[in-house]
Amino acid sequence: xxxxxxxxxxxxxxxESDIGKVADGLTSLDLIGQAAARATSDAGxxxxxxxxxxxxxxxxxxxxxxxxxxxGIRPRYSDSSNMGGASFVSHLLHAxxxxxxxxxxxxxxxxxxxxxxDGGRLVTASMPNPYEAPYGPRYPVSMFAMAAARxxxxxxxxxxxxxxxxxxxxxxxxxxxxxxxxxxxxxDDVLSARMVSDPLTTADCCLVTDGGGAVILTxxxxxxxxxxxxxxxxxxxxxxxxxNISEAATLTTTAAVDSGARAYAMAGLTAADxxxxxxxxxxxxxxxxxxxxLGFCEKGExxxxxxxxxxxxxxxxxxxxxxxxxxxxxxxxxxxxxxxEAVRQLRGEAGVRQVRDAELALVHxxxxxxSGQATAILGGSNTM
Amino acid sequence: xxxxxxxxxxxxxxxxxxxxxxLYQRCSDCHSAVFHPRVVCPRCGGAALEWCQSTGRGTxxxxxxxxxxxxxxxxxxxxxxxxxxxxxxxxxxxxxVIGARVAAVIPEGCTIDELLFAMEEDR
Numbered sequence: 445x446x447x448x449x450x451x452x453x454x455x456x457x458x459x460e461s462d463i464g465k466v467a468d469g470l471t472s473l474d475l476i477g478q479a480a481a482r483a484t485s486d487a488g489x490x491x492x493x494x495x496x497x498x499x500x501x502x503x504x505x506x507x508x509x510x511x512x513x514x515x516g517i518r519p520r521y522s523d524s525s526n527m528g529g530a531s532f533v534s535h536l537l538h539a540x541x542x543x544x545x546x547x548x549x550x551x552x553x554x555x556x557x558x559x560x561x562d563g564g565r566l567v568t569a570s571m572p573n574p575y576e577a578p579y580g581p582r583y584p585v586s587m588f589a590m591a592a593a594r595x596x597x598x599x600x601x602x603x604x605x606x607x608x609x610x611x612x613x614x615x616x617x618x619x620x621x622x623x624x625x626x627x628x629x630x631x632d633d634v635l636s637a638r639m640v641s642d643p644l645t646t647a648d649c650c651l652v653t654d655g656g657g658a659v660i661l662t663x664x665x666x667x668x669x670x671x672x673x674x675x676x677x678x679x680x681x682x683x684x685x686x687x688n689i690s691e692a693a694t695l696t697t698t699a700a701v702d703s704g705a706r707a708y709a710m711a712g713l714t715a716a717d718x719x720x721x722x723x724x725x726x727x728x729x730x731x732x733x734x735x736x737x738l739g740f741c742e743k744g745e746x747x748x749x750x751x752x753x754x755x756x757x758x759x760x761x762x763x764x765x766x767x768x769x770x771x772x773x774x775x776x777x778x779x780x781x782x783x784x785e786a787v788r789q790l791r792g793e794a795g796v797r798q799v800r801d802a803e804l805a806l807v808h809x810x811x812x813x814x815s816g817q818a819t820a821i822l823g824g825s826n827t828m
Numbered sequence: 829x830x831x832x833x834x835x836x837x838x839x840x841x842x843x844x845x846x847x848x849x850x851l852y853q854r855c856s857d858c859h860s861a862v863f864h865p866r867v868v869c870p871r872c873g874g875a876a877l878e879w880c881q882s883t884g885r886g887t888x889x890x891x892x893x894x895x896x897x898x899x900x901x902x903x904x905x906x907x908x909x910x911x912x913x914x915x916x917x918x919x920x921x922x923x924x925v926i927g928a929r930v931a932a933v934i935p936e937g938c939t940i941d942e943l944l945f946a947m948e949e950d951r
Binding site for chain 2: 573574575576578579580581582586589590591593594597638639640641642643688689690691695
């Protein structure tokens with residue numbers, strides 16, 4: 445396992461663009477621009493010092509070139525690799541390696557989408573799969589629905605347990621300024637919402653919003669001289685085992701097992717060390733799956749683990765402390781927001797939702813249909 | 829000189845359905861059943877994939893019912909007895925039961941989107 449990248453780079457700036465429903469006419473690139481300007485300002489680094497661009501979007505297949513042009517950056521390292529919503533955590537790995545190798549010094553990781561303004565349809569550059577699309581699954585919810593159904597069949601996970609994931613997310617969102625959905629939500633509300641693809645209702649599904657985010661990464665050595673406390677990348681890993689759900693060997697274990705193991709090994713940490721967890725909750729089933737695959741509980745126990753208030757505000761394991769993709773925001777791909785929230789928690793700037801003494805955060809992002817998985821472990825400034 | 833591919837896997841699969849048969853591939857090297865159709869074995873990298881005819885019988889691995897204004901559409905992942913998995917539509921919501929034994933319904937001239945599975949005893 446690679447341990448040489450442990451703590452070599454740090455997040456020194458994070459920001460979100462406007463989120464929710466943004467002004468008419470704004471583009472994905474406008475949101476990336478707004479977030480990038482805010483993130484460089486947060487870092488105290490001029491935009492002109494960015495020499496590495498890492499971006500993936502649904503609207504632009506050559507995202508990093510679009511971002512470079514928009515921002516007037518001529519990078520010497522450019523990466524538009526796309527693992528769906530996992531891209532941005534994956535980009536942390538790629539950027540850390542590039543910086544450590546001396547190929548760039550200051551990386552911008554950026555995302556933006558106007559999915560809500562565009563009418564809510566999932567923009568995707570993916571070809572429809574010829575062995576799936578003809579049968580009419582609704583992409584991507586039906587794929588996660590089949591994972592949920594199988595988890596229920598194998599382990600006795602219940603719809604009530606999945607609903608609790610949505611309720612916990614809403615409780616966190618109610619503490620988060622700018623969250624998209626903050627009205628009270630109960631388990632019964634989730635169960636009685638309109639069924640979309642059995643066993644998942646509309647309330648088991650992530651939001652459709654606009655929004656963007658940006659993360660600035662540089663060497664930890666340099667980070668010490670910048671205005672913000674550095675948030676070191678202690679461990680990071682990525683993995684994918686399939687792209688299309690019908691080629692997944694199993695629906696109840698994901699490649700998070702591998703991405704998580706790689707991140708933990710680099711960091712020299714285990715799940716027991718983690719203070720705050722940010723998981724990509726595109727659908728409620730994601731949370732039990734990833735809690736299991738990342739070692740917070742045994743395989744099959746994720747539903748029960750999440751169901752007794754453990755992941756709500758005040759619970760033993762704070763999960764998705766801004767309300768996640770289920771209640772905070774979800775502009776097509778959510779991964780960048782996981783990093784932003786983890787950094788805010790580690791800097792102690794999360795206001796009333798602040799997890800006390802948060803020193804170690806695990807960020808885990810999913811891409812496509814339980815396909816791409818990327819895990820990062822970020823630390824507070826005292827962890828180096 | 830390398831041999832060119834004369835007939836695409838997608839075409840062979842589609843012609844199989846049209847002839848009333850469900851085809852899949854088996855690797856000549858590692859003997860894995862392979863689906864979706866392709867030109868390289870994803871288990872061992874072997875390039876010798878032979879076409880085989882499936883019995884069309886299998887077990888529902890997972891399922892969902894897609895709800896929309898136009899009605900309910902039951903969709904499943906089916907583990908065929910020969911050892912490959914595929915997505916398909918089910919004939920009825922009542923078939924969307926994990927663990928149920930199902931069989932392919934392949935009408936004459938079947939196209940990919942017309943393929944269905946139904947409970948084995950009801951076929």
